[in-house]
Amino acid sequence: MDPMDDPTTGQPHNVADVAEAVEVTSAVPVLPVLPVLPVLPVLPTPATGPTEHPRTRPHPVAALRHVLGGIAAISVKELRGRMRGRRAFVVLTLYLVLLGGFAWMVELAMEASFNNGFGQSAAFASASIGQGIFAALIMLETLQVVFLAPAATAGAISLEREKQTLGLLVTTPISSAAIVMGKLLSALTYVFLLIAASIPLTAIVFVFGGVGPEDVVRAYIVLLVTALGLGAFGLCCSSLVKRTQAATAISIFGVLAITVGSIFVLIFWVVLARDDNGNGHGPIKGRPPEVIAYVNPFLAQVDVLCGTESFGGTWCGILSTLVSGGTTANSSTGSNTGGAIAPPPVAVPVPAPGVVVPDKGVGTQGLAPDGSAIAVQADVSAFGVVRDAFWPRSMVTWLILTVVFLLISIQFVSPTRRWHLPRRRTQSPGPEAV
Amino acid sequence: MSAIVRTEGLVKRYGTTVAVAGVNLSVEAGEIFGIVGPNGAGKSTTLKILATLLQPTSGIAEIGGWSVTRNPDQVRRVLGFMPDVFGVYDDMKVWEYLDFFGRCYGLSAAARRRTIGDLLELVDLADKRDDYVQTLSRGMEQRLCLAHALVHDPQVLLLDEPASGLDPRARVELRELLRELRSLGKTILISSHILPELEELCTSVAIVDRGQVLAQGKVSDIERQLRFGAVLRVRVLAEGEALQAARDRLAADRDVATAEILGDGTIELGFRGDDAASARLLAEVVRDGLPIVTFARAASDLEELFLQVTAPDRAPMDAA
Numbered sequence: 001m002d003p004m005d006d007p008t009t010g011q012p013h014n015v016a017d018v019a020e021a022v023e024v025t026s027a028v029p030v031l032p033v034l035p036v037l038p039v040l041p042v043l044p045t046p047a048t049g050p051t052e053h054p055r056t057r058p059h060p061v062a063a064l065r066h067v068l069g070g071i072a073a074i075s076v077k078e079l080r081g082r083m084r085g086r087r088a089f090v091v092l093t094l095y096l097v098l099l100g101g102f103a104w105m106v107e108l109a110m111e112a113s114f115n116n117g118f119g120q121s122a123a124f125a126s127a128s129i130g131q132g133i134f135a136a137l138i139m140l141e142t143l144q145v146v147f148l149a150p151a152a153t154a155g156a157i158s159l160e161r162e163k164q165t166l167g168l169l170v171t172t173p174i175s176s177a178a179i180v181m182g183k184l185l186s187a188l189t190y191v192f193l194l195i196a197a198s199i200p201l202t203a204i205v206f207v208f209g210g211v212g213p214e215d216v217v218r219a220y221i222v223l224l225v226t227a228l229g230l231g232a233f234g235l236c237c238s239s240l241v242k243r244t245q246a247a248t249a250i251s252i253f254g255v256l257a258i259t260v261g262s263i264f265v266l267i268f269w270v271v272l273a274r275d276d277n278g279n280g281h282g283p284i285k286g287r288p289p290e291v292i293a294y295v296n297p298f299l300a301q302v303d304v305l306c307g308t309e310s311f312g313g314t315w316c317g318i319l320s321t322l323v324s325g326g327t328t329a330n331s332s333t334g335s336n337t338g339g340a341i342a343p344p345p346v347a348v349p350v351p352a353p354g355v356v357v358p359d360k361g362v363g364t365q366g367l368a369p370d371g372s373a374i375a376v377q378a379d380v381s382a383f384g385v386v387r388d389a390f391w392p393r394s395m396v397t398w399l400i401l402t403v404v405f406l407l408i409s410i411q412f413v414s415p416t417r418r419w420h421l422p423r424r425r426t427q428s429p430g431p432e433a434v
Numbered sequence: 435m436s437a438i439v440r441t442e443g444l445v446k447r448y449g450t451t452v453a454v455a456g457v458n459l460s461v462e463a464g465e466i467f468g469i470v471g472p473n474g475a476g477k478s479t480t481l482k483i484l485a486t487l488l489q490p491t492s493g494i495a496e497i498g499g500w501s502v503t504r505n506p507d508q509v510r511r512v513l514g515f516m517p518d519v520f521g522v523y524d525d526m527k528v529w530e531y532l533d534f535f536g537r538c539y540g541l542s543a544a545a546r547r548r549t550i551g552d553l554l555e556l557v558d559l560a561d562k563r564d565d566y567v568q569t570l571s572r573g574m575e576q577r578l579c580l581a582h583a584l585v586h587d588p589q590v591l592l593l594d595e596p597a598s599g600l601d602p603r604a605r606v607e608l609r610e611l612l613r614e615l616r617s618l619g620k621t622i623l624i625s626s627h628i629l630p631e632l633e634e635l636c637t638s639v640a641i642v643d644r645g646q647v648l649a650q651g652k653v654s655d656i657e658r659q660l661r662f663g664a665v666l667r668v669r670v671l672a673e674g675e676a677l678q679a680a681r682d683r684l685a686a687d688r689d690v691a692t693a694e695i696l697g698d699g700t701i702e703l704g705f706r707g708d709d710a711a712s713a714r715l716l717a718e719v720v721r722d723g724l725p726i727v728t729f730a731r732a733a734s735d736l737e738e739l740f741l742q743v744t745a746p747d748r749a750p751m752d753a754a
Contacts, residue, residue, distance in 0.1 A: 066540070076534070077526070163521035163522075168517070168582065171486060171510055172538035415486065
């Protein structure tokens with residue numbers, strides 16, 4: 001089919017052209033068997049006319065509609081499969097029954113602790129029980145989201161690969177971005193449904209008091225963003241790894257790393273930094289880098305729970321120990337990075353998106369025993385927790401990570417990737433004698 | 435008449451393995467174009483490149499004038515692809531499956547409803563509309579996959595080994611279906627290592643081996659070029675000396691290279707001429723009074739051709 005085959009193509013202009021022509025004919029392995037068909041008259045490749053299409057860039061609005069249509073297509077398809085039959089609703093019911101039972105157990109246990117004759121005032125018991133139930137429910141829901149979200153998405157792409165349906169999907173004009181987003185949203189829809197279904201149950205804490213609506217809103221923001229981030233993480237694993245089992249294992253391992261692992265690293269840092277009279281070991285001194293704490297959704301919830309407490313409560317204590325490097329280092333290093341724990345006069349609170357609650361007393365101020373009340377008051381400057389400082393940063397971190405995970409996923413779903421690793425290029429040097 | 439599917443010097447290398455080594459194809463609109471070759475010849479790789487699933491190492495591949503590397507989105511809109519191995523989604527009904535792909539191509543709800551009905555009629559799955567996809571038989575899955583490739587009414591269909599794993603009846607049905615599609619004006623590229631089905635179906639074929647096109651064109655043209663003729667089988671109502679005499683009469687013809695008695699009154703001729711020449715020969719020998727029972731080209735021409743072209747010792751690609 002090479003036009004150079006035909007001696008009538010035209011007179012070569014010079015010797016070099018002849019040489020080139022000869023080389024071309026020998027390089028292109030035109031079947032020595034036959035000159036294909038009674039030689040098409042010269043017509044050097046009729047396709048040169050209409051083929052010079054530039055790389056087209058569609059109009060942004062059209063492109064957006066295209067992507068949204070794709071997301072809708074994937075979501076409808078996925079949800080038809082996931083929501084079919086009774087399974088989804090049975091699971092939802094069981095989940096609510098278990099969550100409700102758990103809340104009831106916590107309520108009973110806390111009530112019992114107030115009835116054990118230490119003479120604590122019943123006036124504070126209700127608020128305290130409310131906070132306890134809230135903490136228990138939120139932590140349980142976080143635990144559930146942290147494992148369910150990546151598990152729901154870990155098979156999204158790899159299952160398509162295993163079942164060999166991805167090839168059919170990517171030859172449609174649907175974009176890789178739409179595939180990834182559609183998969184993420186449809187997988188998370190069920191997780192979001194579970195989260196939403198738990199809201200009325202969580203609202204039971206308002207019966208007891210001690211927790212404001214804005215605390216609940218904060219906790220649910222953390223839950224939703226965590227579900228999004230970890231869902232994107234599971235999807236990323238799914239697109240990188242061929243097999244669903246491997247993708248699930250990696251995403252569960254990742255979840256353990258950001259939860260248990262980050263706590264371990266923080267404790268490790270705090271302990272070593274305290275050593276040698278606070279001089280630490282090598283680079284490990286002072287406060288641990290806060291970024292390690294940002295990736296842990298449980299710590300974000302701890303910060304939210306800290307917001308419900310009076311000063312010096314358990315949750316605030318956990319946070320200040322892990323994030324600020326412990327009480328001993330707190331006063332000296334508290335101001336150097338402007339972290340979650342900082343002296344109130346200096347630090348400017350980072351406003352939460354949507355919820356602005358500058359300062360509030362939740363009516364539990366006096367919960368501490370009378371004897372220590374003054375001591376607690378005195379600690380306010382050292383322990384003063386800047387509201388809404390830690391968890392918003394954690395959430396911003398997760399939103400950024402979500403975007404990164406999604407971009408990686410899109411690249412690996414695309415059959416012809418646009419980003420090439422540099423080492424791949426070295427394999428295709430231009431001229432070659434095939 | 436310009437080519438609707440065209441590749442030029444198409445090369446795909448995986449590390450040091452060369453899967454496709456400079457394939458030049460040119461398919462006219464409205465053709466059923468067969469790509470024939472043994473396993474591992476590069477058929478599937480070529481089709482995958484055309485289907486925008488693989489990036490070629492070098493070379494040009496175009497469908498409908500759009501480059502598969504530069505304008506994959508446009509290519510995907512004029513193209514329906516059915517891979518050699520494919521899966522179906524669980525938990526999906528037949529109509530939902532097609533509805534999903536209709537959405538992927540951006541069809542409106544009304545258009546989807548109409549198209550799904552038409553396609554299910556076309557591939558004869560109308561009564562399976564509400565069945566779950568995973569309950570379909572292999573042949574039905576194959577037809578459903580073909581229907582999915584037709585959802586957006588593409589100009590070009592790429593079918594990679596569509597008949598593999600089908601029983602003879604399903605194969606015949608598939609062939610009928612492809613003929614019907616051709617009558618609707620589709621251009622069909624079909625790859626196979628099963629030759630007889632292609633021979634009956636295809637208007638042109640390319641014989642591919644070890645990543646190269648060894649021969650391309652109309653089946654009859656390739657035959658002539660490769661073989662300097664065809665094989666004719668003539669059965670005469672004669673025995674013994676009369677049969678010998680008939681053989682001699684046939685062998686005396688100017689277009690007959692060889693004439694060999696196979697027994698049962700059948701004589702096999704190596705024939706150089708084209709169809710007109712064989713018609714002339716038949717008329718002459720009938721006029722001469724030979725008692726001819728049958729006079730036909732040998733069946734499975736393409737299969738023999740294929741074996742001949744792809745014989746291991748032939749190795750024309752060693753020219754590199």
